[in-house]
Amino acid sequence: MALSETIKAGPAAGKLDHIPGHMGLPIFGNTFEFIKDPFAFHQWQRERYGPIYKVSIFGGQTVVLRGADALEYVLMDRDKNFGSREGWRLLQQLFPNGLMLRDFDDHRSHRRIMQVAFKPKPMQDYMLRLNEGIASNLTAWAPSQRFEFYPAIKNLTLELGASVFLGLEMGDEAAQLNQAFVDEVAASIAVIRKPWPGTKMRRGVKARAFLLEYFRDMIPARRDGDGDDMFSQFCQAKSEDGAFFSDDEIVDHLNFLLMAAHDTTTSALTTMIWALARYPEWQDAVRGEVMALGTEQLDYDAMDRLELTERVFKEALRFRPPVPFLPRFARRPFEFGGYEIPGETSISVSPGLVAMSETIWTDPTRFDPDRFSDNRAEDRRHRFGWSPFGGGAHKCIGMHFAIMQVRAFVHQFVQHYRVALPEGYQPRWQTIPIPKPKDGLPVILSKL
Numbered sequence: 001m002a003l004s005e006t007i008k009a010g011p012a013a014g015k016l017d018h019i020p021g022h023m024g025l026p027i028f029g030n031t032f033e034f035i036k037d038p039f040a041f042h043q044w045q046r047e048r049y050g051p052i053y054k055v056s057i058f059g060g061q062t063v064v065l066r067g068a069d070a071l072e073y074v075l076m077d078r079d080k081n082f083g084s085r086e087g088w089r090l091l092q093q094l095f096p097n098g099l100m101l102r103d104f105d106d107h108r109s110h111r112r113i114m115q116v117a118f119k120p121k122p123m124q125d126y127m128l129r130l131n132e133g134i135a136s137n138l139t140a141w142a143p144s145q146r147f148e149f150y151p152a153i154k155n156l157t158l159e160l161g162a163s164v165f166l167g168l169e170m171g172d173e174a175a176q177l178n179q180a181f182v183d184e185v186a187a188s189i190a191v192i193r194k195p196w197p198g199t200k201m202r203r204g205v206k207a208r209a210f211l212l213e214y215f216r217d218m219i220p221a222r223r224d225g226d227g228d229d230m231f232s233q234f235c236q237a238k239s240e241d242g243a244f245f246s247d248d249e250i251v252d253h254l255n256f257l258l259m260a261a262h263d264t265t266t267s268a269l270t271t272m273i274w275a276l277a278r279y280p281e282w283q284d285a286v287r288g289e290v291m292a293l294g295t296e297q298l299d300y301d302a303m304d305r306l307e308l309t310e311r312v313f314k315e316a317l318r319f320r321p322p323v324p325f326l327p328r329f330a331r332r333p334f335e336f337g338g339y340e341i342p343g344e345t346s347i348s349v350s351p352g353l354v355a356m357s358e359t360i361w362t363d364p365t366r367f368d369p370d371r372f373s374d375n376r377a378e379d380r381r382h383r384f385g386w387s388p389f390g391g392g393a394h395k396c397i398g399m400h401f402a403i404m405q406v407r408a409f410v411h412q413f414v415q416h417y418r419v420a421l422p423e424g425y426q427p428r429w430q431t432i433p434i435p436k437p438k439d440g441l442p443v444i445l446s447k448l
């Protein structure tokens with residue numbers, strides 16, 4: 001049967017009877033259990049049903065494939081079977097044409113154009129903007145016995161994003177832009193999927209319209225100018241046959257890119273600072289290697305010399321990955337782990353669950369950056385053991401940018417401040433859609 005016929009043949013409902021799993025409540029399925037604690041939910045399923053099971057989340061049945069082999073098989077997708085657009089269906093209303101919601105040839109041609117903005121020369125320009133933005137924002141932080149780190153870093157990453165991505169100084173519109181991103185992300189996991197009045201989805205859809213219009217107004221100046229921000233790069237980049245992105249493509253790409261960059265990096269930096277506060281010996285080690293570089297701001301060429309910082313950051317991403325679950329949509333039937341899985345089935349693979357796997361990591365629940373040292377190299381036990389940035393065709397396009405931003409921030413932060421946790425502090429995290437501390441992560445911030 002041709003692929004187009006298979007796709008029209010209707011959903012996979014009823015075809016998953018041979019896959020084990022507990023589908024929860026009528027209508028809502030396992031959604032509430034999953035939102036409450038995704039890791040505990042999956043552990044429960046794994047213990048009962050093994051490494052392959054079905055769940056029902058956000059109104060759709062999904063087959064979960066556990067383990068690093070499954071991650072590799074699905075993400076490398078040698079048979080072009082696993083669509084990302086249909087997989088990320090929760091994002092379709094809000095980010096319909098973002099890079100991650102494109103597939104195969106169309107995805108490849110858009111990605112190739114966007115890559116221009118991530119080459120070494122533009123990256124060096126972004127580094128200057130990052131360093132400048134971090135320096136001016138950090139000096140305004142007020143040391144306190146109860147400094148809420150999460151809102152402060154979210155505000156900082158928004159300012160950096162405005163500068164690097166849009167070429168803007170953030171002014172009065174900062175709060176409105178921030179709220180629009182918050183509303184878009186919150187809508188992505190809204191239980192009510194229709195934009196009815198008063199719903200999260202309605203706020204998300206309105207936020208999208210606001211942001212698209214905001215970006216669209218800036219296109220003419222970016223097309224004519226010679227700015228070194230990402231927005232300008234997208235306006236001027238051409239495909240192999242000389243075509244520019246259309247205005248619609250530009251605003252959609254920017255909207256998705258900012259969302260993909262903002263909350264993920266904020267989340268990663270929050271876990272990183274929690275780790276430095278929780279493990280003062282690592283904070284001292286990181287500060288030591290930063291001081292040894294002897295520069296106020298991090299040079300682009302010196303980035304790779306922050307080896308211990310890198311270890312802590314890798315462990316922070318393993319410990320609390322910003323994107324723990326990756327959905328895909330199987331277009332055709334396939335076989336994996338002894339099961340025949342029918343076509344038109346939603347699939348979920350998980351870098352977050354693999355990051356806690358005892359078959360790959362030694363004592364995985366322990367925060368232990370040295371597992372990434374050359375002599376232990378636990379991350380090299382499987383190609384997909386450590387994959388917080390995904391892998392294959394959709395591997396995070398902003399990975400190097402994110403790593404650069406985190407290094408630039410930590411480099412300045414530890415030179416100015418010491419950070420500690422209040423006595424007996426236990427963080428409470430919201431895991432999805434992107435992990436964040438429910439209490440804003442109150443830390444003791446003191447000047448060095």
Ligand code: HEM
Pocket residue numbers: 084099100101111256257260261262264265268321322323326327388389390391393394395396397398399401402
């Ligand atoms: C610590 C920070 C970040 C993490 C953990 C992260 C994680 C990820 C992951 C796991 C994917 C793959 C999703 C999939 O396969 O379904 C992804 C894709 C993507 N990320 Fe990131 N990301 C981060 C930062 C960024 C930044 C800073 C940018 C932009 C500068 C960015 C832009 C994107 C884009 C555009 C995609 C889609 C790529 C494609 O479909 O080809 N991300 N990210």
